[in-house]
Amino acid sequence: MGQIYAVGVGPGDPELLTRKAERVLRNADVILAPVSNPAEASVALETIREFIDETRQEIIIHQFPMTSDRTRLIPAWQEAAALIAGHALAGRRIAFITIGDPLFYSTFIYLLRILHEQWPQLPIEIIPGISSINASAAQAGIPLVESEEKMAVIPATAGIEQIALALSQFETVILLKVKPLFAQILELLCRQGLEAGTVFVERVGSSRQKIMTDFTQISAHSPDYLSLLIIKRPVLLN
Numbered sequence: 740m741g742q743i744y745a746v747g748v749g750p751g752d753p754e755l756l757t758r759k760a761e762r763v764l765r766n767a768d769v770i771l772a773p774v775s776n777p778a779e780a781s782v783a784l785e786t787i788r789e790f791i792d793e794t795r796q797e798i799i800i801h802q803f804p805m806t807s808d809r810t811r812l813i814p815a816w817q818e819a820a821a822l823i824a825g826h827a828l829a830g831r832r833i834a835f836i837t838i839g840d841p842l843f844y845s846t847f848i849y850l851l852r853i854l855h856e857q858w859p860q861l862p863i864e865i866i867p868g869i870s871s872i873n874a875s876a877a878q879a880g881i882p883l884v885e886s887e888e889k890m891a892v893i894p895a896t897a898g899i900e901q902i903a904l905a906l907s908q909f910e911t912v913i914l915l916k917v918k919p920l921f922a923q924i925l926e927l928l929c930r931q932g933l934e935a936g937t938v939f940v941e942r943v944g945s946s947r948q949k950i951m952t953d954f955t956q957i958s959a960h961s962p963d964y965l966s967l968l969i970i971k972r973p974v975l976l977n
């Protein structure tokens with residue numbers, strides 16, 4: 740029997756891979772990298788290039804549709820889970836790589852459910868990774884939460900009402916997947932007077948990293964998919 744690994748490779752900087760992730764990836768027989776657009780390189784795969792040997796290891800690029808339509812997603816998850824299970828049943832060590840952490844808004848979560856349900860005998864080890872949130876806070880030099888503060892993480896696709904609610908209840912709000920609602924989010928932040936507490940981070944950990952704290956500059960930018968906002972309510976000093 741082989742072994743299945745889910746490896747979090749961090750946000751895109753190879754130096755932010757854990758030693759355990761590096762060891763597992765060097766020893767894997769097969770590495771499966773997810774992509775949503777086959778015309779674009781897999782960020783996860785680019786992050787681990789220096790740790791793998793394509794002459795010895797099989798690299799599979801697997802496409803997952805970028806949609807919320809579950810009638811298209813479920814067959815894609817089933818197909819990927821069957822592919823992973825097939826390699827493990829054949830005695831291979833297969834590593835599914837994912838940006839950030841595998842249990843934090845990752846496709847791997849859906850695969851894990853299917854694998855547990857359909858192939859409960861297969862061993863699965865999950866190697867945590869540094870999430871885009873931790874890497875962004877570190878690069879921007881902003882504390883995420885301190886003392887009794889609370890933090891909410893919201894995929895902006897949840898909608899503007901959910902974002903407004905979180906902003907009213909949490910000292911720090913992290914918005915992921917901001918691209919589709921960017922203009923509406925910025926409008927809301929303006930209405931709530933949160934311009935000075937807003938930080939925009941794109942492609943953290945890569946050569947294309949952008950960090951913006953100036954709201955006018957943020958508003959003029961057109962974000963790509965790998966971007967997030969950290970919004971902090973002003974800290975009262977007394």
Ligand SMILES: C[S@@+](CC[C@H](N)C(=O)[O-])C[C@H]1O[C@@H](n2cnc3c(N)ncnc32)[C@H](O)[C@@H]1O
Pocket residue numbers: 750751837838839840841843844845869870871872875914915916917940941942943944964965966967
């Ligand atoms: C499906 S979630 C993946 C989260 C990932 N598993 C993690 O642990 O960071 C995708 C969202 O995470 C954020 N993200 C992921 N990588 C990023 C990066 N390198 N820079 C900025 N944001 C990133 C973006 O908001 C993106 O839309």
